[in-house]
Amino acid sequence: MSITRSLIKQPPEIDPIAFVPNADIYDLDRAPYLWNVDGIVIDKHTNIWGWCLPHGGRLDNTQIVINGRSFNPVRASPKGAYAELYPWHPNAALAAFTLQISHQIFDIRKVPEISISCLAKADRGEDAGYTLDLLVADLDYVMPPHDVAARIGATHLLHYVMFGRAIYRGFDKALQKNFGKTFSEFSTIVDWGSGSGRVARHVAKVLTKNAALVGFDIDAVAIEWANGNIGPYFRLCNTSPPLQQATATVDLVYSYSVLTHLAAQTLATWVEEMARILKPGGIGLFTVLSDRAMIALQSGLERSALEAWRSTGIFDSMSNSGINSLDVPGDYYRNVWLTRNYIDKIFDDRFEIVDFIGSFHFYQDLVVVRRR
Secondary structure, three states: OOOOOOOOOOOOOOOOOOOOOOOOOOOHHHOOOOEEEEEEEEOOEEEEEEEEOOHHHOOOOEEEEEOOEEEOOEEOOOOHHHHHHOOOOOOHHHOEEEEEEEOOOOOHHHOOEEEEEEEEOOOOOOOOOOOEEEEHHHHHOOOOOHHHHHOOOOOOHHHHHHHHHHHHHHHHHHHHHHHOOOHHHOOEEEEEOOOOOOOHHHHHOOOOOOOEEEEEEOOHHHHHHHHHHOOOOEEEOOOOOOOOOOOOOEEEEEEOOOHHHEOHHHHHHHHHHHHHHEEEEEEEEEEEOOHHHHHHHOOOOOHHHHHHHHHHOEEEEEEOOOOHHHOOOOOOEEEEEEOHHHHHHHHHOOEEEEEEEEEEEOOEEEEEEEEO
16 A cells, blocks of 8 residues: 655744634643544555644654554644644644554564554653554454444544544553452443444453443444344433433443533433442443543634633533434534533532543543442
């Protein structure tokens, strides 16, 4: 496969301050560091391409680290789309990169899994952020039908399998960090918002003999596909509680990108349902869009909306049509941002907040809680 490259002259230093309207309301210092891998082709070499915002705005200050080995990305030609998406980040237009790795240097074909990080060469206190993980065999995975994958925004095979593995790994690391446990040490696990099981397929493989995994989702087609292709773990649920799960029977519930789509009252109702199904001392892992994500996704939001969000703690007025095909209207399914104070408020009565992990996966943060 041929990859076109354009070498860009590396400037020594640049002014790290970029103009953003309403910058006094956004918390620019806490904006997430963002990057992605869009393609991996293993042939005579391993060819990888994607995009990564230049650390500190410097084009010579970024390294791609794969299984502990450091590689220098080759910056591609400028693309205005990245500058428009990330106006707060200097030299964002030069985010695109390519990378070619000789099998003699590192033969990816001989390892079962790769873990990719995008790090600064000169550490100036930047958050290390998320990793992207991939089972190499998953490059040949047969993913769900296009319409099912589209409802979670991952129609590209690489993104479907890589993001699923990365989210699983991220959850497992959070469990180890805060509780000294892994998925394999829990007896009853619930995946709330399981979709077609891109995360649950990895959890299922580490279950002990007597452990139980239940995935709940409102997407009947995704549930059918997951039960047929992963295992009989998945159940259809409604857009409102209760789940078909007895009270205080769950040791661990995890949820990726569900609270990010629920308006205030619906969100509060579902948090209460999570409290109902968890045992006392049970653990919850929930991703959210917080203060950090507002600048990443809504850098051009009107000042009045930003002020209202800061005042109330929640911005939930933006509808999302992503699952309209499931007869779920946009006034139910939304894009929702929460401030840290609001997050503390909604969990405080029934949960202890154990940890808050920023940049858990792209612009989503992770709230780690324990049932009181």
